[in-house]
Amino acid sequence: MTKRRRFNSPTLAKMINDDHSTSDYDSSESHSGASSYQNKRKRKASTRKNNSNNSQSLLREPVQSVFSGDAYPHTSSSHVIISPGALQDTLLEWYGTVQAIRGMPWRKPYNPYLGPEERSQRAYEIWVSEIMLQQTQVTTVIPYYMRWMEMYPTVRDLATADIDEVNALWKGLGYYSRASRLLAGAQKVVANYHGMLPVNARDLEANIPGIGRYSAGAIASIAYGEHVPILDGNVHRLLSRFLAVYAPPKAKATLDILWAAAAAMVDFNESRGSLSTGSTSELLKYPGDINQALIELGSTICRVRDPSCDACPLRPWCRAYELSRPGYMPAADIEDVCSFCEPLRETNVTTFPMKMNRKKPREELDIVNVIEWTSSMGERWFLMVRRPDRGLLAGLYEFPTTSNVARTTSTAAQAKIPLTVLGKLLKYAVLPYDLKNRSEAHSDHFMITTIKPASDVLHVFSHIKKTYRPQWVVVHGGESPPPLKDSVKSHQPNDALWVRLEDVPGVK
Numbered sequence: 001m002t003k004r005r006r007f008n009s010p011t012l013a014k015m016i017n018d019d020h021s022t023s024d025y026d027s028s029e030s031h032s033g034a035s036s037y038q039n040k041r042k043r044k045a046s047t048r049k050n051n052s053n054n055s056q057s058l059l060r061e062p063v064q065s066v067f068s069g070d071a072y073p074h075t076s077s078s079h080v081i082i083s084p085g086a087l088q089d090t091l092l093e094w095y096g097t098v099q100a101i102r103g104m105p106w107r108k109p110y111n112p113y114l115g116p117e118e119r120s121q122r123a124y125e126i127w128v129s130e131i132m133l134q135q136t137q138v139t140t141v142i143p144y145y146m147r148w149m150e151m152y153p154t155v156r157d158l159a160t161a162d163i164d165e166v167n168a169l170w171k172g173l174g175y176y177s178r179a180s181r182l183l184a185g186a187q188k189v190v191a192n193y194h195g196m197l198p199v200n201a202r203d204l205e206a207n208i209p210g211i212g213r214y215s216a217g218a219i220a221s222i223a224y225g226e227h228v229p230i231l232d233g234n235v236h237r238l239l240s241r242f243l244a245v246y247a248p249p250k251a252k253a254t255l256d257i258l259w260a261a262a263a264a265m266v267d268f269n270e271s272r273g274s275l276s277t278g279s280t281s282e283l284l285k286y287p288g289d290i291n292q293a294l295i296e297l298g299s300t301i302c303r304v305r306d307p308s309c310d311a312c313p314l315r316p317w318c319r320a321y322e323l324s325r326p327g328y329m330p331a332a333d334i335e336d337v338c339s340f341c342e343p344l345r346e347t348n349v350t351t352f353p354m355k356m357n358r359k360k361p362r363e364e365l366d367i368v369n370v371i372e373w374t375s376s377m378g379e380r381w382f383l384m385v386r387r388p389d390r391g392l393l394a395g396l397y398e399f400p401t402t403s404n405v406a407r408t409t410s411t412a413a414q415a416k417i418p419l420t421v422l423g424k425l426l427k428y429a430v431l432p433y434d435l436k437n438r439s440e441a442h443s444d445h446f447m448i449t450t451i452k453p454a455s456d457v458l459h460v461f462s463h464i465k466k467t468y469r470p471q472w473v474v475v476h477g478g479e480s481p482p483p484l485k486d487s488v489k490s491h492q493p494n495d496a497l498w499v500r501l502e503d504v505p506g507v508k
Contacts, residue, residue, distance in 0.1 A: 072244075072323055072347055076338040079243045079257050081264040087317060088265065088290060094313035095293035098300070102138055104129070105145060110225065110286040116196065123197040123223035124155045127185075130215050131178050138299075144173055156195045158186035163395050177394040181210025201228040221266065222288030229262035230291045231255070234298025240353035241302060244319035246341040249353040253340060266290050307349055324348040361465045365409070367402040368470040369418050370454075373446075373481045373498065380501040381481045383425070385488075392461065399470075400425065400496075415451050418473040422448075425496050427483040430475060446482045450474035 081087070099107065106129035114122065128148060132141045151169055152158040158166075163180060170179040185208045189197055198204045201220035204211050211219070213231075220226040231239075236249065239258045247254045266287035301308045315321050322328065324347055342354060371383040384397040400421045415433065422430045431447035450472065457468040475482065481498040488496040501507055 072344040073334055074244065074319075074338050074341075075334055075336050076340065077336060078319060079245055079261075079338065079340070081243075081261050084264050084267060087314060090313045091265075091293045091297070092289060095289060095296060098296060099292075102300075104138060104142065105149075107292065110222070110288055112225065112286075119199070119223055120196040121154065123199075123219050125149070126219045126222050127197065127211070127215070128182065130218050131182055131210065132173065134178060135175055136173060140173070144170070152186075154195075155186045155189050155197065158183060159190040159195075167396060176396055177390070178210065180389065180395050184209040185211065197223075199224050200226055218288075218291060221291050225286055225288060227266045227268060227287045229259060229266055230295070231259055231262050232295060232298075234302075235262060235291075235294045236298075237304065237353055238294060238298035238302045241307075241320035241349055242314060242318050244323055244341075244347075244352060246344055246352060246354050248342075248356060250356075257340075262294070265294065305350065309349060318349075320347070320349045320352045324351075359463075361460065361463050363465045363467070364404045365407050365467045365469060367405055367409070367414055367417050368398075368468050369400045369402070369421050369473050370470055371400060371418065371422070371473045371475065373475045375479065381498045382501060383481075383496060384499050385425070385496045392464065401468075411453070414453070414469070414471065418448060418451060418471070422475070422482075425484055425488055427485050430482065446475055446477040448473060449476045 106125050108122070111118075129141070129145055132145055132148075148169060152161060161183060163183060166179045166183050167176055170176060173179075188208060189195060192207075197219070198207060199220070201213075201216040204219055205213055205216035217228040217230040218232075220228050221230065236258055239245070239261045240249065240254075243257070243261060245254060245257055268287070297312070297314070301312050309315055309318075309321055312318065312321075344351070373381045373383070375381075383400060385400050387393050387396050387398055389395050402417050402421065419430065419432050426446070428446065431445055433448040433451050435447065451474075452472040454470040454472060457470065459466045459468065484496055484498075
């Protein structure tokens, strides 16, 4: 017979021992590592027993002494949700009161009577919104989403666009690779799927560029009603606190626990008595509502800082909240003690998820060559180069840039860079800036006449701290801008073009 564990918490005890099987946590035994743990515990007890100076320490500090510094021991099964019925009911009831508050145009009630075309359209809308919302706040995304849907109302409309149009519409949202992947994904949907997005998360993730596990789950659950989980930053934080998971947040084992919990939240079992009757049970057939409710709760209530625990519908079941209550004392006698979490000495709700030291962004110095050709009539043209399709600022145009140069680069060495850059891009050679006898240069010859350094510009990306060191480079000669090599005029990555200043929007 399985020995019943002793819990100091009445809330947890009720959930596990309730006669009506309404527990929200798995009460199954797990003895992984139990033997080694018990041996360690006996050794520690023996050591303290023989120490006269600490003869009563086991009574005064039973948790710290027995559990190797972990002031909050707990069962491994406390990280598992086994019966989510009450959680789903409570969560959906709360979500119904807040669903429309933030005015998100992509958030619509689930309609099970939509046809295939209409469901695919909903999938497209969710897809666009989810990609835009990555690393971006809702209030920022809404106007961009509205303009996007006006320009590209269907996936077929998007598939006919080119990358320059898409990037122009995306301008200001950042992380431009998201826009290029949306375009590539739309083109694949039209070419391979007759303009209809796949109807399940597995095919979405496997076959559509830019759609990962989270996005696939969001699209499939919200648009198609598939019972698949989601785990974005908000839900990760919410479930880490709900289950009091204190371990490296990006570790595979941590993510496995959280994905399993998210999956339990969209699990629907017709045999559950609490779900078989009433209007709420109808809502539970729509896992997209549960997923959106989890996102909304994490975003608006279970915030990174200053969570509003008093307003949280899941507070009665929240382990982090239980641990943070004044006077909480965990039981010392736990058979299946969790060996996964890191030791905790003190806790509050914001202790979870575990804080990790951020990796320091690498530092790089780029020389930005603002290359200008000026006609005899005063027309100003600037040379632009497209960045590669992958990596930082993918597919965007920039001034010709020499990346990641040594910080010890001298001013004289920096002044030689424009000639090298122009030699790779222009069809004909350009005379150098340091030409000794300029009077011998013909008027048809192109020649660098000015190199003027400007002040450094610092920009910190998520993983790179860039110092941009611009220099203004003026080229004279000829009646039109210097012709480009045929190899850089193909409208592919690393291509180049001359842009007239008066044709740039917003420049007077």
